[in-house]
Each structure stands twice: as structure tokens, then as C-alpha cells.
Amino acid sequence: MTADVVVTRRAAPLSGARRLLSRHWYAWAMTAPVVVVTLVLVGYPLVRGIYLSLTDATEGNMGRTIGMNVIPSTYEFVGLGNYASILTSPEFLGRLTWTVVWTVVCVALHVGIGLGLALLLNRPMRLRSLYRILLVLPWAVPAFVSAFIWRYLLNGEFGVVNAMLRAAGFAGVAWLDDPFWAKVSVIACNVWLGVPFMMLALLGGLQAISRELYEAAEVDGASPWRRFRHITLPGLRPVSSTVVLLGTIWTFNQFPVIFLLTRGGPGGATEILVTYAYRQAFEGIRNYSGSAAWGMVILALLVVLATVYRRALRRQGEAW
Amino acid sequence: MVSRAARAGAWSRDRRTPGRSIALHLTLVAASVVSVFPVAWLVLTSLKPRAVIETASVAPVDHPTLANYTQVLGETRFLTWAANSVVVSLITAVLGVLLSATTGYAVSRFRFPGFRSVMWMLLVTQMFPVAILIVPIYNLMAGLGLINQFPSLVIAYLTSAVPFCAWMMKGYFDTVPVTIDEAGRVDGLTPFGTFWRLILPLSKPGLAVAAFYSFITAWAEVAYATAFMTGDDKYTLAVGLSQFVGQHKAEWGLLTAASVLIAVPAAAVFLLVQRHLVTGLTAGATKA
Numbered sequence: 001m002t003a004d005v006v007v008t009r010r011a012a013p014l015s016g017a018r019r020l021l022s023r024h025w026y027a028w029a030m031t032a033p034v035v036v037v038t039l040v041l042v043g044y045p046l047v048r049g050i051y052l053s054l055t056d057a058t059e060g061n062m063g064r065t066i067g068m069n070v071i072p073s074t075y076e077f078v079g080l081g082n083y084a085s086i087l088t089s090p091e092f093l094g095r096l097t098w099t100v101v102w103t104v105v106c107v108a109l110h111v112g113i114g115l116g117l118a119l120l121l122n123r124p125m126r127l128r129s130l131y132r133i134l135l136v137l138p139w140a141v142p143a144f145v146s147a148f149i150w151r152y153l154l155n156g157e158f159g160v161v162n163a164m165l166r167a168a169g170f171a172g173v174a175w176l177d178d179p180f181w182a183k184v185s186v187i188a189c190n191v192w193l194g195v196p197f198m199m200l201a202l203l204g205g206l207q208a209i210s211r212e213l214y215e216a217a218e219v220d221g222a223s224p225w226r227r228f229r230h231i232t233l234p235g236l237r238p239v240s241s242t243v244v245l246l247g248t249i250w251t252f253n254q255f256p257v258i259f260l261l262t263r264g265g266p267g268g269a270t271e272i273l274v275t276y277a278y279r280q281a282f283e284g285i286r287n288y289s290g291s292a293a294w295g296m297v298i299l300a301l302l303v304v305l306a307t308v309y310r311r312a313l314r315r316q317g318e319a320w
Numbered sequence: 321m322v323s324r325a326a327r328a329g330a331w332s333r334d335r336r337t338p339g340r341s342i343a344l345h346l347t348l349v350a351a352s353v354v355s356v357f358p359v360a361w362l363v364l365t366s367l368k369p370r371a372v373i374e375t376a377s378v379a380p381v382d383h384p385t386l387a388n389y390t391q392v393l394g395e396t397r398f399l400t401w402a403a404n405s406v407v408v409s410l411i412t413a414v415l416g417v418l419l420s421a422t423t424g425y426a427v428s429r430f431r432f433p434g435f436r437s438v439m440w441m442l443l444v445t446q447m448f449p450v451a452i453l454i455v456p457i458y459n460l461m462a463g464l465g466l467i468n469q470f471p472s473l474v475i476a477y478l479t480s481a482v483p484f485c486a487w488m489m490k491g492y493f494d495t496v497p498v499t500i501d502e503a504g505r506v507d508g509l510t511p512f513g514t515f516w517r518l519i520l521p522l523s524k525p526g527l528a529v530a531a532f533y534s535f536i537t538a539w540a541e542v543a544y545a546t547a548f549m550t551g552d553d554k555y556t557l558a559v560g561l562s563q564f565v566g567q568h569k570a571e572w573g574l575l576t577a578a579s580v581l582i583a584v585p586a587a588a589v590f591l592l593v594q595r596h597l598v599t600g601l602t603a604g605a606t607k608a
Contacts, residue, residue, distance in 0.1 A: 024433060026511040030426035031438050033419045034486050041479045042445050052456060062459070120348055125341075136594055137359055140587035142540040144558040145579045148565065149358045152365070154573055159359055163378045192358070200598045218351040253449035256542045260562065271396035277451035281458070282547050288455050295452040302447050310443070 053082055053293035059286035075289070082293035090296075091276075099252065099272040102187065106251045111244060114198025119232075121199070122206045139196035147260035150189040151176070179269035182262050186270050192258050195248070198243055204240030206232070221289045250317050252302070273298050337545065345554075359583070366576035373572050388577035397552060398578055401560035408473050408556060409538040413531040414476070416481035424489030425515045429501060445483040453479060458547060468550045476544040481534040488533065492526025493519065529596045536586070552561040557582055 057075035086092050121132060138146065153159050154175035162172035177184045209231065218226050255274055258264060264271035264279060271279070277298065281291035336344075365373060392398045427438060457476050458467070466472040495583045496519055504514035520527075545556045550562070557578075564575040590597075 013412060020433065027426045027430035027432035028434070030422040030430075030512070030515075031434075034423035034442070034482055035438065035481050037419055038441060038445060038480065041475060041482075042453065044449070045453050045460060045479075048460065049417040049452065052459070067487070117348075117351055123344070125344065127345075131352055133591060135348075135355050136591065137587065138355055140590035140594070141359060141583045142536070142558075142586050144540050144542055144561065145427045145583050145586075146358070148561060148575055148579055149362045151565070152576065153358055153361065158374055160378060168376055192354070196355070197598070200594065204598055249447050253447075255450055256558070257538070259542060259546075274449045274451045278454065278543055278547075281455045288459065291451070292455045295455065298449055299452050302449070303444065306444055306447060310440075 008171075013199055020097060038305055047293060052289050053296050054079060055289050056081075057292075058081045058290040059288070062288060078289075082289055083297070086290075086293055086297060090214065095273050095276050098183075098270075102183075102272055103248060103251045105187055106190050106254075107244065107247045109187070110194040110198045110247050110251075111202075111240070113191070113195045115202050115236075117195070117199045118202040121203055135199060136196045138192050139200075143193060143256045144260055147189065147257050150185070150192075151261050154185050176262055177266050179266055182270050184264055186258055186261055189261055190251065190254060193257065194247060197246065201239055201243045202236060205236045208239075209235035241312060248305070252305075273301075335447075343462075362576055362583070363580055365572070366580045368573070370573045373576075374486050388573040389581070390575045392574050392581065396564075396574060396578075397555070397560065400553060400583070401555045401557045404470070404554060405539055405556040405558075408470055408477070409535045411470075411474050412477040412481050412538040413535040415478060416485045416534040417527055417531045419478075420482050420486035420530075421489060421520070422512075422515065423486045425493050425519060427486070427495075428490045428493035429498070442483040442487050446480060446487060448480065454543060454547060457544075461548065467548055470554070472548050473538075473544060473556070476548065477534075477538045477541065481537065484537075485530040485534055488530045489523070489526055492523055492552075496522055525596060529593065529599075532589075532593055533597060536590070 030090050054077060055075045056078045057073070061074040117135060121128060121135075141149075155176060156162060156172060156174050158177070161175065166172055173181055175181050213231050213235075214227060217231060222230070252272075253274055254272070255278070258270055258272055258275045259278070262270045264275050268276075273294065277291050277294035280287045280294060335608070364380050366388055367381070367386070369383050371387050371388060372382045400536045423438070426432075427435065427442075453476070457472075457479075460469050461475070462471040466475075500518055501514050502521070504518045505511075509517060539556075540558060541556075545559045546562070549555050549559055552560070561575060561578055561582075564571045564578065
């Protein structure tokens with residue numbers, strides 16, 4: 001008798017959970033593969049990365065197996081030491097500044113040139129499909145191939161860019177060996193790579209804007225600039241906000257262009273945060289803990305970016 | 321639709337003055353030249369003999385020869401690297417789509433406790449740059465003895481391919497009308513049955529685009545491949561190509577010929593699917 005009472009009393013809170021389970025188990029089961037894979041493949045390394053960033057692990061004191069001999073790890077916990085030395089180093093400020101400049105300049109040029117070309121391509125004219133294909137070509141070539149192409153074009157001795165400059169009577173430029181020109185070179189290469197995607201995405205956005213709006217504005221006597229300002233730009237906002245975020249992330253994380261074109265040089269002039277962290281871990285004496293700490297600093301910057309983006313999405317009415 | 325565009329076209333083309341028309345075409349021609357020139361120069365250079373490449377010649381064609389191509393195909397490991405790249409990218413793309421399809425559907429259709437956390441997770445992990453996970457994954461793979469083995473690369477690529485595919489497929493499933501799901505449910509299908517029998521067959525283009533994008537992302541990846549693959553029989557193309565222009569020697573002839581061999585098929589496939597790719601990547605935006 002008493003046992004029954006206990007059972008019913010316990011069943012009351014359980015039924016809430018059970019109702020939740022019976023209503024949502026499908027959704028949970030369907031998301032399970034991604035959640036499990038992400039927890040194992042991203043979550044576990046991430047936790048380990050955080051742990052490594054709090055130690056003094058390098059190639060020398062990392063445990064490893066050589067033939068039959070297992071050498072145990074001898075690295076030690078050092079707390080926030082790595083973070084303190086990163087945040088106080090002049091290297092951090094320099095890399096961060098250049099990464100921000102690189103991202104802002106590249107994305108501004110991507111969007112500016114992409115929008116200009118999209119506006120031109122949106123007009124009815126002859127040869128439009130041909131122009132479209134020619135202008136998309138840089139996106140179609142794999143990025144690592146493009147980086148090599150540019151390295152050859154900008155080669156100081158026999159690159160065609162310098163050859164043309166010399167043929168026109170100017171002196172050649174040390175494109176990849178001078179700190180300033182190397183920065184110009186990596187930006188030029190990345191702009192060349194990134195414009196086609198922006199152009200196509202914005203062209204899609206332009207084509208979705210109703211033509212009647214323009215005709216009505218023209219009847220009312222609005223100038224071309226005012227039509228652009230008050231119809232085109234607001235009409236593009238849904239597409240442009242997405243592509244600007246994608247472009248920002250891609251450029252911030254752009255590894256191949258920097259790594260293959262200048263290898264971060266000359267003298268670290270073109271090194272962005274991502275390539276710097278990579279070089280710490282895999283070149284010279286491998287500094288695993290320092291690189292892991294750099295990785296976490298980069299992650300913190302990206303989380304800030306994602307938060308800002310989610311706010312913006314929510315303002316647009318996206319539900320989550 | 322077509323007739324309206326044609327009418328609008330006639331309307332605007334008649335009104336454009338010859339001067340403005342010339343300016344428009346000149347701008348587009350100039351932009352096309354900038355866009356095509358590097359690729360065209362690559363193709364032309366690959367056909368020059370080594371001696372000509374290493375002079376500052378601006379002649380577009382000079383002693384044309386296929387020697388660079390025969391050397392790349394016959395005397396280097398180019399074909400092995402290409403096969404490695406295809407194997408790794410293909411496995412990544414197939415696993416990425418298989419693992420993430422149901423999740424894309426669930427976050428497109430259901431609102432459940434944990435929904436926001438899943439969306440947040442998908443967004444943030446996609447944004448992870450290589451620098452965050454490469455050290456821990458490298459150490460874990462070294463511990464498992466998988467360095468210089470393909471599974472280590474596939475695992476590393478799945479960390480970004482899985483959330484990316486799920487995100488992209490959510491965008492695609494959002495464009496499939498919910499009335500189809502409702503019809504399926506009325507006919508007695510379970511939520512999973514609706515997904516499997518009705519929505520998935522309708523979403524083949526979306527799956528293909530997600531798979532293709534995962535494929536080319538893995539195919540062009542440099543950082544993990546450079547760090548993980550240490551033997552030249554296991555290189556992918558991106559790593560192998562850097563061997564041609566190392567610290568001490570620069571074999572520009574081999575590099576350009578190999579680049580053409582990679583870029584031509586890649587570009588051909590890419591130009592065929594690029595319209596779908598742009599739609600897929602901006603899908604979340606169009607409905608807002």
C-alpha cells in the first residue's frame with residue numbers, strides 16, 4: 001500500500017520528462033549523429049587544446065613512442081602563463097593589427113568590386129553570359145593553385161608583372177621580398193580570389209529586387225544615385241549581411257594564400273594570427289602549448305564575432 | 321518571366337547612349353582581363369621550355385612544348401598525389417553528408433529543447449580556423465599512430481565538413497514546402513519516414529551541393545595536409561605542389577603544368593555547378 005503511494009508520487013515529475021521525451025525524441029535522435037561526432041571530433045580536441053595551452057608542452061617534453069621505447073610526457077602545468085606572455089608580447093598586437101587590416105581591406109574590396117561588377121552584369125546587354133563566366137574563373141580555380149600562380153606572376157626575377165613593368169620603362173618591384181609590397185601582393189591575390197563569389201551572390205540579390213520599384217521611382221523622378229541608395233542597398237541587405245559575414249570568416253582564416261604566397265614573410269610582415277599559430281606548432285622547435293594558447297585567443301575573437309552576427313540575425317527576425 | 325526580362329531589356333538598351341554602352345563594355349572587358357590573365361598566363365607558361373620560363377620573357381608563346389607535362393606525369397608522383405587527394409576528399413564528402421542530413425532536417429523542421437545550442441554549435445564550429453584544433457588533433461593522431469595515414473586527414477576535415485553540411489542542408493530543407501511534410505504525416509508516415517521517403521528525394525540537389533562543397537574544401541586544404549602527411553607517397557596535391565617550389569629549387573615548369581592539370585577539371589566541374597553553390601551558401605538569407 002505504502003509502496004504504491006511512493007510510486008505514484010515519483011511518477012508525477014517523471015511524466016513531465018516523459019512527455020518531453022515522447023514529443024521530442026525524433027528531433028533528438030535525428031540531431032544525435034552530428035552532436036556525437038562534434039563532441040568527439042571537436043569537443044575532445046578542444047578540451048585537450050585548452051589543457052595543453054595551460055602547460056609548457058613542446059616537441060621536447062611531449063610523450064612519444066620510438067620503436068619499442070615509450071617516452072612519457074614530462075611537460076608541466078603552468079596556469080595562465082602562456083596567455084600572459086601572448087597578451088603582453090608586442091608580437092600579439094602586431095599580428096592582431098595586421099589581421100584586422102587584412103580582413104577589413106580584403107572584405108571591403110571584395111564587396112565593393114563585387115557589387116560594382118554585379119550592378120554592371122545586372123543590366124541587359126550583349127555577351128552577358130560570356131562576361132559572367134570569365135569573371136567567375138578565379139573562384140573556379142582551387143585556392144592553392146591560385147596562390148602558386150600569383151607567386152609565379154609576382155616573382156621578382158622572371159615574373160611577368162615585373163617583366164611588363166620593365167618593358168614599360170619602370171623599375172621592377174620586389175613584390176614578395178619587401179614588407180610593404182608583400183602586404184599589397186597578398187591582398188591583391190586574395191581580392192582576385194574572393195571577388196567572384198561576392199559578385200555572384202550580390203547579383204542573385206539584385207535579381208530578386210522587383211523591377212517595378214525602379215520603374216515607379218523613375219516615374220517619380222528619383223535620380224540614379226537615389227534609386228541605388230533607397231532601393232538597391234536596402235533590397236540587398238539580406239544577402240549582403242550573410243556574404244559579409246562569410247567573407248569576414250573566410251578572410252580571417254585565410255591560410256593558403258598567406259602560407260603559400262609569402263610563407264608569412266618577409267620577416268613575418270604578412271603573417272596573420274592563423275598562420276602564426278601554425279608556424280609556432282610545426283616549424284623550428286615545436287611549441288605545442290604556445291600554439292594552443294594562440295588558438296584559444298583566436299577562438300575568443302571568433303566567438304565575439306559570432307555573437308555580434310547572431311544579434312544582427314535576430315534583429316532581422318531570424319527566430320533563434 | 322522570360323518575356324518580361326526581354327521587354328525590360330529592350331526598354332533599357334534603347335535608352336542607353338552609345339558612349340555609356342562603350343564605357344560599360346570597356347569596364348567589363350578590363351575586369352575580365354584581370355580575372356582571366358593569371359590563369360591564361362599559367363597555361364601559356366606551362367607550354368614553354370624551362371630555359372624560356374627562367375628568363376623575363378613577356379612573349380605569350382615561345383618554343384611551345386609539352387615537355388613539362390610529360391615530366392610531371394612520368395617523373396614525379398603527381399598521379400599518386402592526385403589519387404590521394406581524391407580518396408581523402410571523397411570519403412570526407414560522403415561521410416559529411418551522411419552524418420549531417422538528418423540533423424539538417426531536424427533543425428529545419430522541429431523546435432525542440434536544445435535547438436538553439438545545436439544551431440550555435442553548428443555556427444561556431446564552422447568558423448573554427450585551423451589554428452584552434454590542429455595541435456590537439458595532431459597530438460591525438462600521433463598517440464594513435466595515425467600520422468601520415470589518410471584517416472587522420474579525414475577526421476580533421478570532418479570537424480569542419482559535418483557542421484558545414486548540416487548548416488547548408490538546413491538552408492536547402494527550408495526551401496522545401498512544409499505542406500509536403502504535412503501531407504506525409506496525414507498519410508501515416510513517421511517523422512523519419514517523411515524525411516526519408518519524401519523530403520530526401522526532393523533534396524538531391526541540396527545534398528549534391530553540400531557534398532561538392534565539402535569535396536572541394538578538403539581537396540584544397542593546405543594546413544592539416546602539410547602537418548600530417550610526412551611521406552611523399554601520402555601527400556595530397558596541395559602539399560605535393562609545394563615540393564616543386566621548395567626552399568632551394570623552383571621547378572616552375574613542373575609547377576605550372578601540374579597546376580593546369582589540377583585546375584582544368586576542377587574549373588570545368590565548378591563552372592557547371594556554381595549557380596547552385598551560390599544559392600546554397602546564401603540560402604539562409606533569401607527567406608529572411
